[in-house]
Amino acid sequence: MITAVDHIQLAAPPGSEERLRAFYAGVLGMTEIPKPPALAARGGCWFQAGPVQLHLGIEDDFRPARKAHPGLRVTGIDSLAARLAAHGAPITWDDGLPGHRRFYSGDPVGNRLKFLEPL
Template identity: 80%
Template sequence: MITAVDHVQLAAPPGSEERLRAYYVGVLGMTEVPKPPVLAARGGCWFQVGGVQLHLGIETDFRPAKKAHPGLRVTDIGAYAARLEARGVAVTWDHDLPGHRRFYSADPVGNRLEFLESVVRPFGPGG
């Protein structure tokens, strides 16, 4: 029985680790997670926020994910989008998912990322 998603993996080109660290840690605010030594020898980086990990593995014939993407939940999505834009990262808003505000962006190697926040409010007293 599946109980949770442990991580999502995206690909990256050889030699891109410093750009990935600058983006995922410096821009998105994630924490880098040390890779086990046997896996670290392959290159790439692992990042985490809360209980969610995002792994970036090195591919020699790398092509960025343009449609496939992780969906990252955020709070105060307007401020989060402004944070990215202030750091030179383009955001593209999309209004097609009912009950959510969301935008898309790309990491420094061109992988697509989705950022979303639920706008469905639970019923309050008398609701």
């Protein structure tokens, strides 16, 4: 019955929207999409790249998850890793998934992100 993932929601602390925009739109090249008016008053911001949507919602007592993360499939993984590193994002390569190259990084508020490219 499930046919697709509609979006992934990550949390963020109050007042972090500009840092999130700089990272998700500026560094990752995602497009910010408008939140519906009924939800816009809650703060946060939404981004899209192709069919992938990431929603960043504001959480007053925000604490980033230590293990949970979205896995984002990419092309040009080496270029992406270099771009993230140039912007001060941590890069931790992991060769634990056969048939893929992958690394972990984080957004400006500490959300864990995995980027992977099939070989």
